[in-house]
Amino acid sequence: MRSGPGGKRARKAPPGGVRAEKGRSPTYVGAAGVALVATVFFAAMRGRLTAPPSALDSPPSRPVPAREARGPRVRHERAAEAGVAEAGPAEAAEQCVDLSEHCAYWAANGECASNPPYMLAECAASCGACAGARARADGASDEEDEVLRERRRAWPKCKDKAAECPLWARAGECAKNERYMMVQCALSCASCEMQDFATRCKRDPNATPAVLPGQMDEMFARIETSPEYARYAPRVVSRDPWIVVLDEFMSADEADEIVRVAMRDEGVHFTASQGTSGIDEDGTLIPTVSSYRTSHTNWCEDECIDQPAVAAVRQRVVSITGVPDVNHEFPQILRYTHSQYYNEHHDFIGEHSAMPCGPRVYTMFLYLSDVEEGGHTRFTQLNISVQPKRGRAVLWPSTLSAAPMEQDVRTHHVAEPVVRGVKYSVNLWLHMFDFKSANKISCTG
Ligand SMILES: O=C(O)CCC(=O)C(=O)O
Ligand SMILES: [Fe+2]
Structure with missing residues (x-):
């Protein structure tokens, strides 16, 4: 059976400081910039810069280091467009290619120096920042090179997973974006021991489990019988395993508000939904986009997570399940348009069991829109089969009440293709242990 859906995993996007203008410190531009200006100059002298701006009908806009442009999937797509199969910026630097047709123009206009994080990733060739030139393009000194060599001798397996790591490290990203950097740029950040999953991600032996054996049954029975929850109009549609539909879990206004939040800057925030296809040597779940799942996903974090409607629903989920908010993954907002679906799968991801967060014990699935046909x-x-209906929620376990660390294989499910209308919905996955703290140190996959 396929592995489960990708959860909110270690942040794969490049560091925030290089994602947004705000993260660019003056030292950063200054130090890297001088070296880069020289690099670009010499690159130009070597004839690397190709079409001058005049070759374009109108100049392309400045490269924008937008969030969207920074995620791994988008990078791969861009690489594919540029004919660099499966290449990300690191590979692009190795292969010495540009990922945008505008690179030469931007480089000629000084962008390699003034916007190095974006340009080094996207325009390695035009910036003369290919693998061989990397150290000098970063402005690294000989002493720094020596430190890295020493570190490599002490930790032969330790590596930077992105070509830009030395540059980011010099810009202070190891501290600003610890979660990403300490694993992805372990060599440059001197966090080699953190690349070892077992060292980084030990579960606290005193961690409190959210669900003890038998408590799952008690929780579902409470939802069914307690007057406190009658306002959500609960209906038990299965008792073993438990599946409870809550027809009035959210108001129409709340559901609409969450869709509005999700739709902000839609192109940036909704990207193809991913599954997982395994785990790599440092404990990172490997994301895959495949025909198994064709919806689009928008992770609700940062400016989304505390929006009033989102916060109210999160609080409701805590109170009805008894699972604290820190055990919840960030809400995964889904959009299915015509004929989009998710084939049969289980939400339990085996690899979580060895992580500090433990397995997903419950899924609370929220429907934000009515769907004219399909999408069950x-x-x-x-x-x-549960029909999507705005405001409705369905709650089911991924593990067994009697043994809540073990998968309950009976709750496999599919999202049927949407036939007419658009389905907006939300996954809230609840773990046995604290997810959010573990996520901060890249220990949730
Ligand atoms: O869209 C649905 O109805 C279910 C989606 C789902 O199961 C998932 O994303 O894990
Ligand atoms: Fe699912």
């Missing part, structure tokens, strides 16, 4: 959530082994 169908539990394949139980012959149960």
Whole structure:
């Protein structure tokens, strides 16, 4: 059976300081800039710069280090467009290619120096910042090179996973973006021991489990019988395993508000939904985009997570399940348009069991829109199908009440293709232990 859906995993995007203008410190531009100006100059002298601006009908706009442009999937797409199969910026630097047709123009206009994080990633060739030129383009000194060589001798397996790591490290990103940098740029950040999953991600033996054996049954029975929850109009559609539909879990206004939040800057925030295809040597779940799942995903964090409607719903989920908010993954907002679906899968991801967060114990799935036809959530082994309806939620376990660390294989499910309308929905995955603290140190995959 396929592995489960990708959860909110270690932030794969490059460091925030290089994602947004605000992160660019003067030292950064200054130090890297001088070296880069020289690099670009010599690159130009070597004839690396190709089409001059006049070759373009109108000059391209300045390169924008937008969030969207920084995520790994988008990078891969861009690489594919540029004919660099499966290459990201690191590979692009190795192969010495540009990922944008505008690189030469931008480089000629000094962008390699004034916007190095973006330009080094996207325009390695035009900036003369290919692998061989990397150290000098970073402005690294001979002493720094020696420090890195020493570190490599002490930690032969330690590596930087992105070509830009030395530059980012010099810009202070190891501290500003610890979660990403300490694993992805371990060599440059002197955090080699952190690349070892077992060292970085030990579960606290005293961590409090959210669900003890038998408590799952108690929780579902409470939802069914307690007058406190009657306002959510709960309906038990299965008892073993438990599946409870809550027809009035959210108001129409709340659901609409969450869609509005999700739609902000839509092109940036919704990207193809990913699954996972395994785990790499430092404990990072490997994301995949495949025909198994064709929806689009928008992770609700940063400016989304505390929006009033989102916060109210999160609080409601805490109070109904008893699972504290720190155990919840960031809400995963989904959009399915015509014919989009998610094939049969289980939300339990085996690899989580060895992580500090432990397994997903519950899924609270929220429907934010009415769908004219299709888009049902169908539990394949139980012959149960839940129709999307704005405000409705469905709650089910991924593990067994009697053994809550173990998968309950009966809750496999599919998202049926949407036939008419658009389905907006949200996954809230609740873990056995603290997810958010573990996520901060890249220990949730
Ligand atoms: O869209 C649905 O109905 C279910 C989605 C789902 O199961 C998932 O994203 O894990
Ligand atoms: Fe699912």
